[in-house]
Amino acid sequence: MGKSRLLDQQTLIMNNAIALLDCNNFYASCERVFDASVRRKPVVVLSNNDGCVIARSEEAKQIGVTMGSPLFKVESLLDEQDAAVFSSNYALYGDMSFRVMNLLESFTPEIEVYSIDEAFLSLEPRKKSLETLGHSIREKIYKWTGIPVSIGIAETKVLAKIANKRAKKAELKEHGVLNLYHSDKTEAILKDTLIGDIWGIGYRSGLKLKANNILTAWALRETDNRLIRRLLTVTGARIALELRGIKCLPFEFVQTKKHNITCSRSFGQTVADYESLKEATLYFLTRACEKLRKHNLAANAVTVLLSTDRFRPVPAPYSNTATYSSTYPTDSNQEIQHWALKTLERIYKPHYEYRRAGIILSGLVPAEKLTKRMFDDERFEQQHKLMKAMDEINRKFGKDTVRFGGVKTEGDWKMKQARKSPGYTTNWNELLTVY
Ligand SMILES: [Mg+2]
Structure with missing residues (x-):
């Protein structure tokens, strides 16, 4: 009896339809949600340091802006066409993605978040047609988040991908939702x-x-x-x-399962002095540790990365990484900072102009299952609680409201993001004002 029920469930899943939901021009669409003045204009979003185009609205595609073009090559075209140009605002995109994915849960518990703007859904083939269901998902997401999405439905992931690509084409009548589940259109x-x-x-x-x-x-x-x-x-x-x-x-x-957490960036300007690299490293570390605790994990190793400009190394190319590993995993910034600075000292060489630094946390284990320490267990417990409290305050009042002494939030190493939109959904100080 038990066995046959299990088999039934498996057959059910095997017969389920797979929908692939993909947000249209995701980054550009996020920018549009909060800025009505750019709804009808071509919109492009730039990579870190405002280097090249990484997202385009439909209008931007039509005027001939190609994916990956360096900004300087398309700047005059964008000006001419009165396009809106944004630096990437990953806090905004991450948060909008979270909202879209959350809404999907009201339609099915079986969701695989595939990327920041894509998810597979497993749908029971039901009486109410899958196509109607697709349209209701699409409408709800648009109404609640302002993000337009396309949905392809079929028997398998590969077919759902194909259906989705087709559903993206505005000129076709199946625009928005295309259902190929046991359909005669498939051939x-x-x-x-x-x-x-x-x-x-x-x-x-x-x-x-x-x-x-x-x-x-x-x-x-x-x-x-x-x-x-x-x-x-x-x-x-x-x-x-x-x-x-x-x-x-x-x-x-x-x-x-997460195997490691990385935070690594190019600097806005090159830096040579140890102090600046230390500031950058501690800043990246603060971000990575937040992520670590958000997933209730602890790490027992930290890797520090350093490198000069790939294209214009001064005085010569130099890049290096080193790892510190500890017997005891931790989720406390204080401990990881200590490890990271020891590691940075090992690979830092003076008189080089550095363009990039980063840190990787690895050896990740669930934080609640940490082994008891022979010494220092009480101190670690205190730190663990302190970190939780700091995260809570920063979540409520904004990033870095409370932080450790050595952690600076500004410096030459900070990314150039001259055109970044506000953190509409993630920062109380940057909420949209309605007049
Ligand atoms: Mg997309």
């Missing part, structure tokens, strides 16, 4: 999908398939298993099965 759409556009088929596999005259998703789906196994890796063979509607890629309800 035509797969015939219209080139090998290079299939999720999971890499460049090299693509070449091999093309050399064998397998040019579309439909052709790959129809290819004999033995030939597929000869041409592709195991992963490639799974993709081909997914195109036939057979689920081969796992659905991961729980986010994959």
